[in-house]
Amino acid sequence: MIIAESLSHYYSKDHTLSFEDWHIAESEQWLLLGDSGSGKTTLINILSGLLKPASGRVTIKNTDIYQLKGKDRDHFRGQHIGIIFQKPHIIKSLTIMENLLIAQSFALLKEDKLRVEEVLESLGIASKMHAYPAELSYGQLQRVSIARAVINKPTLLIADEPTSSLDDRNAEVVITLLAEQSRINGSTLVVSTHDQRVKNSFDKKYIL
Numbered sequence: 001m002i003i004a005e006s007l008s009h010y011y012s013k014d015h016t017l018s019f020e021d022w023h024i025a026e027s028e029q030w031l032l033l034g035d036s037g038s039g040k041t042t043l044i045n046i047l048s049g050l051l052k053p054a055s056g057r058v059t060i061k062n063t064d065i066y067q068l069k070g071k072d073r074d075h076f077r078g079q080h081i082g083i084i085f086q087k088p089h090i091i092k093s094l095t096i097m098e099n100l101l102i103a104q105s106f107a108l109l110k111e112d113k114l115r116v117e118e119v120l121e122s123l124g125i126a127s128k129m130h131a132y133p134a135e136l137s138y139g140q141l142q143r144v145s146i147a148r149a150v151i152n153k154p155t156l157l158i159a160d161e162p163t164s165s166l167d168d169r170n171a172e173v174v175i176t177l178l179a180e181q182s183r184i185n186g187s188t189l190v191v192s193t194h195d196q197r198v199k200n201s202f203d204k205k206y207i208l
């Protein structure tokens with residue numbers, strides 16, 4: 001259902017990154033493993049529709065995402081791909097509720113407050129709905145990032161090194177939340193990491 005074929009990318013002409021083909025079936029949970037500098041972030045950005053590869057294709061639900069242009073690709077990404085970056089990316093001047101409503105409208109979906117409440121509830125942060133990001137702890141902000149990524153029930157939920165700055169207990173909590181949220185929302189999960197603590201979290205592994 002998600003197919004990455006013949007992908008390569010280069011930042012300078014003398015060093016090309018090539019990626020083995022990757023077929024990911026619906027609802028699978030994968031780890032993307034590789035040492036620092038091996039190309040995990042590059043591949044995550046390509047799979048997420050954020051970085052056009054030098055060659056190859058990414059097909060999500062039968063759509064070749066790099067055949068989509070400009071705003072069409074942005075809307076497709078908003079509807080089908082939920083991305084969790086290493087550090088939470090949340091708009092500081094908006095409340096948590098407003099941050100999630102805007103993620104719905106960016107994807108051209110109707111604003112749905114009940115859906116926002118449901119997602120925040122499932123992540124244990126419903127009480128923070130009307131708070132601003134500055135009023136939340138780092139762990140709560142990470143949950144908001146997960147909420148924003150799953151709000152539109154994405155086909156692909158993708159996280160780039162989500163545990164690298166966390167202590168052991170919180171690293172485990174985040175991996176558990178990602179697995180649980182991908183199940184609840186019917187999303188395929190890809191988590192990139194070089195964190196030895198999570199290298200056995202899922203059976204399926206793509207190794208760079």
Ligand SMILES: Nc1ncnc2c1ncn2[C@@H]1O[C@H](COP(=O)(O)OP(=O)(O)OP(=O)(O)O)[C@@H](O)[C@H]1O
Nearest residue numbers: 011012017034035036037038039040041042043194
């Ligand atoms: N914007 C850029 N310009 C030039 N080279 C880059 C750029 N981004 C990444 N690279 C190079 O491409 C290679 C892959 O980088 P990438 O960030 O994808 O690796 P990574 O596996 O995610 O690393 P890390 O685990 O350290 O985050 C590295 O050699 C890196 O130096």
